[in-house]
Amino acid sequence: MPEGKGFFYPATVLTGVNDSMLVMTEETFGPLAPVAVVSSFEEGLEKAAGTRFGLAATVYTNDPAHMVAARAIPAGVVWVNQWQGGGPERLYEPAGESGMGATGSRAAYDAATRPVSIHVTPAAPAAPAALRA
Numbered sequence: 001m002p003e004g005k006g007f008f009y010p011a012t013v014l015t016g017v018n019d020s021m022l023v024m025t026e027e028t029f030g031p032l033a034p035v036a037v038v039s040s041f042e043e044g045l046e047k048a049a050g051t052r053f054g055l056a057a058t059v060y061t062n063d064p065a066h067m068v069a070a071r072a073i074p075a076g077v078v079w080v081n082q083w084q085g086g087g088p089e090r091l092y093e094p095a096g097e098s099g100m101g102a103t104g105s106r107a108a109y110d111a112a113t114r115p116v117s118i119h120v121t122p123a124a125p126a127a128p129a130a131l132r133a
Helices: 041-049 064-072 105-111
Strands: 012-014 032-034 056-059 077-080
Touching: 041 064, 056 064, 064 077
Parallel strands: 012 032, 056 077
Antiparallel strands: none
């Protein structure tokens, strides 16, 4: 761990991982990259589609057919040859157990606000003075 105040976890690449490890079956949110070697691009797509999560996926390839095939990954965001790309107009909805509801673009504003409905029934008119006495 780095020295100093605070809590840190250094960027880490894990090799030799397998599907029985939690790092391969749970979402990790940190500077952590588990790397599993597969025998083909198709096997990689199958593994990516086989998880119960679907927040984001990244595919690195020079093959145009693989770039198109990346669309089959059930994730809210799929980056091809980049990571964390896109701008504020990007709209996505996580898949699987990664969350629900669209985010990004105008959906980010909608998620940060709460709509309220107010229904008002007009008050009954006051009775004439002669009836009030």
